[in-house]
Amino acid sequence: KIYTGFRYNYRKEIHTKHKVEFAYYNNQVDAKIAELNPDYFLNSNTSQQFIAVNYEFTKDHRDIVSYPLKGYYLETEIEKLGTGIFKDVDLWNFYLTYRKYFHLKKRFYAAVGSWTEFYGFGKHHYADVRALGYRAYVRGYEYYVIDGQYYFLAKGNLKFELLPQKKAVFRQIPFEQFRTVPLSIFANLYADYGYVIDNYYYQNNALANSSLLGVGVGLDFVSFYDRILRVEYTINKLGEKGLYLHFSIPI
Numbered sequence: 001k002i003y004t005g006f007r008y009n010y011r012k013e014i015h016t017k018h019k020v021e022f023a024y025y026n027n028q029v030d031a032k033i034a035e036l037n038p039d040y041f042l043n044s045n046t047s048q049q050f051i052a053v054n055y056e057f058t059k060d061h062r063d064i065v066s067y068p069l070k071g072y073y074l075e076t077e078i079e080k081l082g083t084g085i086f087k088d089v090d091l092w093n094f095y096l097t098y099r100k101y102f103h104l105k106k107r108f109y110a111a112v113g114s115w116t117e118f119y120g121f122g123k124h125h126y127a128d129v130r131a132l133g134y135r136a137y138v139r140g141y142e143y144y145v146i147d148g149q150y151y152f153l154a155k156g157n158l159k160f161e162l163l164p165q166k167k168a169v170f171r172q173i174p175f176e177q178f179r180t181v182p183l184s185i186f187a188n189l190y191a192d193y194g195y196v197i198d199n200y201y202y203q204n205n206a207l208a209n210s211s212l213l214g215v216g217v218g219l220d221f222v223s224f225y226d227r228i229l230r231v232e233y234t235i236n237k238l239g240e241k242g243l244y245l246h247f248s249i250p251i
Helices: 031-036
Strands: 002-013 016-028 047-060 071-081 091-105 108-118 150-169 180-197 211-222 228-236 241-246
Touching: 150 211, 180 228
Parallel strands: none
Antiparallel strands: 002 016, 016 047, 047 071, 071 091, 091 108, 108 150, 150 180, 180 211, 211 228, 228 241
């Protein structure tokens, strides 16, 4: 993969950001890939090149970006792969996510979020169309990828602050700025729902065109420098149970 381009960010005030990107892509695969999947670049092609134009808008009113407890976050993205200069790719992509965070009462908090992405109409290169299992996923399906032309995802979280922030001091650490380690612990109940529409390759993935559900409980450990450890026990619709570790916020 060869990629080059430039990105322009505009941030007039702290909560709002615009991003515009122009990029050139040149992708190539071994002939064996095209033999195994003729639709990878369509028509058994082993290469593709295209110009991509991307616009992204974000509105961020979260209190703490790394682990929000109050506020909301909105992000929308429009992307065009292929601008007519090269004929290999012609694809529109639309992405939208909205997340809301609530302080319910005393040490109780809640969060809800939704994600959706749509890849135009018609049959496109298999390599260029992605759904759940990449930047968005249903908890309990961490080990799965469900590709398709459209997906919707909703997540809900109810959390209780088990341990309000405490600070432990380790005087043995030679650097003063690292001696004080803050720690908060939150207990969680959560449920996720997702659905992927795949009109072309669903025969190879039984999870496409079906409801995906994951529910579970977990503990969040929040420390300094935006460090987060989530320990979650989840059950999915397949009846699979698992203990999962994550290092980022779920919503």
